[in-house]
Amino acid sequence: MSRVKVNFRRNVALVALVTALQAIPAVGQQSFVVNAITVQGNQRIETGTIVTQLGLARGQAVSAADVNDAIQKLRTSGLFENVDADLQGGTLVVRVQEYPTINRINFEGNERISDEQLAGLINSTARRVFNPAQAADDASRIVMAYGNEGRINATVNPVLINRSDNRVDLVFEIAESAVTEIERISFVGNSAYSDGRLRRVLDTKEAGLLRALIRRDTYSPERINVDRRLLTDFYNSRGYADFRVQNVDVALTQGRDAYMLTFNVEEGPRYRIGNVTISSALPEADAKAFEDVLRLSRGDVYSPTNIDNDVQRIENQALRLGLNFVRVDPVITRDPANLRLNVEYKLVRGERLFIERIDIEGNTTTLHRVVRSQFTAVEGDPFNPRAIRESAARIRALGFFSDAQVNVRPGTADDRVVVDVDVVEQPTGSASFGVNFGSDDGMALIASYQEQNFLGRGQNLGLTLSTGETNRVLSFSFAEPALMGRDLRGAFDFSYRRTNSDYALYDTNMGRLSPSLQFPVSERGRLTLNYGLTYGDIIDVYPTASKLIKDEAAEGERWTNSVGYTYTWDSRRNGVEEDTSFGFRFSQDFGFGDNTFIRTSALATAQTAVWGGDLILRATLEGGYLHYTDGASRLTDRYFMGSRVMRGFAAGGIGPRDGTLNANGDIVGDALGGNAYAVLRLETEFPLGLPEEYGIKGGTFIDYGSLWDVGKQVAGVDILSDDFIARAVAGVSLFWDTPLGPLRFNFSKPLMVEDYDNTRNFELTVSTSF
Template sequence: MRSVFAAALMASGAVLSFTGLSTPTAVAQEGETIRSIIVEGNQRIDDRTIQSYLLVEPGDIFDPDRIDLSLKTLFATGLFADATFDKSGSDLVVRVVENPIINRVLFEGNSSLDDDKLREEIQAAPRGIFTAARVQADVQRILELYRQSGRFSATVEPQYKPLEQNRVDLVFVMTEGPVTGVRAINFIGNEEFSDRRLRSEVVTKQSRWWRFFSSNDNYDPGRLEFDRELLRQFYQNRGYYDFRVVSAVADLTPDREDFYITYTIEEGEQYTFGEVNVETQLDKLDSDILRRIVPFRDGDLFRGDAIEDTIDSLTFAAGIAGYAFVDITPRLEADPETNKVNVTFAIDEGPRVYVERINIIGNTRTLDRVIRRELRVVEGDAFNRVLLDRSRNRARALGFFKEVEITERPGSKPDRTVVDIAVQEQPTGELSFSAGFSSVDAFLIDVSVSERNLRGRGQTAVARISASDRQQLVDVRFREPRFLDRNLSAGIDVFSTRSDFLDVSNFETQTIGGGLSLGFPLTENTSLGFRYRLQSDEINVRDLPIIINEDGTFVSSRIQTAGADTPDDFSDDQFRGVTSEDVGTGELLVDQCDIRYSQRNTLCRSERADIASIVGYSFNWDRRNDPIAPTGGFDMSISQDFAGVGGDVTYFRTEATAATYRGIFKGVRASVRVSGGFIDELGDEEGVRINNRFFRGGSSFRGFDVAGLGPREILVQINNETGEETLLQSGNSLGGRAYWQTTGELTIPNYLPEEYGIDTSLFIEAGSVGLLDQDTDFDPPSITGVGTDTTQVLVTRDDLSLRASAGLSVGWDSPFGPIRFDFSQILSREDYDRTETFRFSTQTRF
């Protein structure tokens, strides 16, 4: 193995030797012509190709100047390591030494940067030309990559191994050295904000042991310049119009392992907005109307980002008025005496600029057309910043990319621009096996195979098997976002689900079925989807033997075996269930859902197997400013389902939800969501079956247990003398035909490293469930025990009263999957509701 730069010192004709270049050694006589051109030394490149690079040909005179230019032209091709021109009689002899061909490019000593990353960055590649200039450029690029990752002491030595047929193996031997961190970040000149506050605003972080998942604590000079801009934005968004960063200095520590970074800043005075004006000479634009669009007024605190937001708003308003090309220039005049900034927005018709080309960069897996179909502009369209921002949001909403960045650069003409869309792919496929425990589902085992970007075409395929204490699920789904190459999404779903609600409502269900879906956009922000589902539902109520009289009235469901006190439930070992041996004369042993039992529970009416044929639609309106972490805008949806297109079940169900979002300041976002639903039976004399009713609680209403609020059977004790009722036991949850709910949430900073993936929020929930049908959903009171002073009665309660809770929610995007902890405080409830103050849950994403 040889050093590339040692090879450059070898004798003439050796690889990468540039000695021995010459002009003709014999002096041509005046007027003598070239009879022929003879090429020697070439191996891969044929004679004609080499002769085509020369500026002379047979029949020309021997002109030293033209021959010298021919020599330079040969070297400009990069194909030759050496070349000489000689005269042999009337012939011109061209002797060349070809540059080697690279056989392989190898890397040694690299551990922090993988081979694929390095190959993407360097020019050298197999079957490429081997030159010293290119190798040196590759060395510098590799060193730059190491500096960006914080390794300033890294060294790179290029070596080569000669092979037959003028080929070489190129090897980059690297000594990476330690990571150069940031020992401390200090600020000089800051009075209004502490060092700690300013450190939270810059991307560069101080090296600490818990930042092992992040590289932001590695020193990077490029990041330092970005941090200067972040500081400027931070201060200007808080009124400091005159703020500037005087200097940003990075000093290497004596042990050469870390840097001290020191920012010297001048905060200046705090300013407010002064007079705000909009000027325009365009006929279709009214200055007074446009001034109302400006979101700030005289006396408001000066904010730099408010200027940019206003430009976007005015550009959008001008576009609506028919002006695709406008030039909006903000003129800012600061008055140090009053600490006010007067702002004038001058609107003129700008130069017409069109999109010449759109380049998609970084999509190593996702097909170009999957990204391009989300863009709101195409080649040839008028350049529009608002539409580009929408395009970025739509590309991010796909969920295929960690980041999407859009930049523009000049095109081939002054009225042309090139748009580069750089994406960073993230994993979209998952093969997972997980086991866990939550306070809702108890044990959980989940096996799934999912791919949200199948073959890079944007298709979604999921196969999942899940089992928990409450639910067992088998689900296979497929979705095509561009069905028949149209702006139409289509999906198919096959599923089998068994749900156990014995602990909350005394029944369990088994559902097997499949469905089809079809959706399409109506406008830029609205979409409509249709669906059809065919399923078989079987509901089983818990078997409970009871003894009744011949007239169907209740006698007993348990026999006392010891003691004298009546227990609060059936689990007391002093009591046992009734058997055939306990049946007396004129009595019958039946199940609690036996039709001969005159007081059988309304829940028993749902115990049957039916086929449900359901059609429905959903309408969505999304005006959020960001699909992942919105800080402005709203979204809303409404869906309706009709069961009865064939099958045994008939009902009409409507659900609607709406939410609004607002960013308070960095790291703090507020949202308010309102939702509601109603379901009504259509011709079914037995009412809405319990599995089709609405249940709230658990993850859908924090602070309450699963199905913890709403209509419920309860056991009460009535004082025979005063009529006062005392709750003894909460029984089955019955669900409701209607519900409403409002959720307010405030995302707050937790000051933990971002790489931990922990988010915290405060929440408040308010709502209710109820509205049972008095004719079909209520049982007559059932007397379960009669004493001298009291009577025990089983009744149904449907108090559509307010329930409310508040608390703290902590989410962790852990390596084992998303985990959430909810700490709740009940604000309003009914005595028979089931509540919880803590809930731990896991979630599987698809």
């Protein structure tokens, strides 16, 4: 078995040389008559087909140039490896050597790209005539595919293995080479934001220790185009209306083993909003009827998304007023002297079009109704381009599809359009096994299953089982995000937890079953209504435990019914990634039946990025209060605080405590929990000067707060910290965002603590799956 390497770079040159050297012998420049044409060497191609391609007729007077032209046609047909001819009397004898037929196609040396993927790239086909030019093009396609994987030094050589009956096996011998990584990404022209901050915006990353898992540190022209858009959106949303990426310089190191990328940018000035007005060119649309829906205000930082949101509000208001085919054109005029952009919203007549139908293709698993539910319009409704674009964004945001394209084409009439939705499904479920470690709960084994698109219905299903040193947890959740085809999320949650505490002389069994409904009440606010059935029991009480704990355990199991609500507001829901954001959550549960109570909790947070986005400042205020109007709370009802709420303390290490003393005079009583708590957390995050791809950042924090109020007094039990007694801790943090899970290291020092508190100077949280 012999292998013949096909040298395609010299192929064209050899053909030209052979053409120049070959000639019809001894005919000079005169014409002659071809009385007959014979063909020799053909096996697969009919003689008549070859004669027809020559274009020479028997009895025709031809010159030597005519014969050479005819032979050249055969050579360029792609069917023959070699063609020559000579004149024997009045007979033109044509000798051909046919290209072989491809028996099969193989790939050798490939590991990173599968045979199936490579076969989809090439155009050469088994059982068809071998074409050297096509094989060379296929080799180039394979090289390009490896280049997109970062292996720009990969080589591909087509090799022929001779078989019987003029057949060959075509083998692409591949040397994949090492990955040519991106060694450095730098920026020229940026002053408002540092290189490090801008690198975090890009989809392309620098190579690092974890490059085998990051897989975005190879050069890709498509990814660079995405990076241009990401940078433009980043700057535009922060007021830089004139920002542009002038060019991206791509350079290889001398050894061709690494890329250097340089983004040349022009930031321009930062603009704020000047005058905001609205006008109407439509007699039926009064501009004053739309002024109340505007949210853009004078002095706001310019952002295209904020303007788009106002346009959407105006169009929605027009629909509420029964006005169709109203288009809003935002006209922006510059005031460069004051760095202001004046915005005028003009109401004009839109094109009169209706939706004929909505066609959905590519959804092999997801039901049609799940995709259709993302549209606010149905067949027969007026066509609104902005509403269609928003629907397309919602379809992509589902996370069910790797690609989702929504396009519009003309319908069967001039005033009709068809909306085409083409989607590509992607996996939406995951099963994982992992290890979790926390300073409060120790090490735990976790098994979980999550499905975001259960049975193609767009429903969420989750099941988690965790067993560890101090806790055993079982949780189940199910949610329908579009109940009754509306923006109404229906959910059902169940959880069970059994504790085997190292910090208390008792264990607990706790469970909760809670159905809920969630819906929007404003552009950035959502309201959740819920019912809760909870179960609590105090078990395995040690003989040395507090009398208060023994009394509560003696009550046995407690079942509680409650109804409640939660209101959340998030400034980021408007779709703008701003340097400053705010969030708020407020909830209340009302117990009824054997125990009546009101449980109130709230959380407010604010975050801003300064110093070019490199320094993040965050403040969080959190608190809760449990008030029993009939009966009293128990351990399974009250709040407990550990490092998740206030850093620097062990689980149960802060708050009311039984003041029992041991023989040495040390307090050994249990943590009792409290009906009230409040914590203020102030923290920072900042880069440490390490490469961004390592995912390592630093931080500082100060926590100030307390837990208090057991809500009862028991004879013979001295309760410590039953009143508000402030504690404070300060510390530094190390964040490591690894592909296997986020790690956080906290090193803390108490500033204000009580002698009986259980403090902790070091905390580590690990969460990983495999």
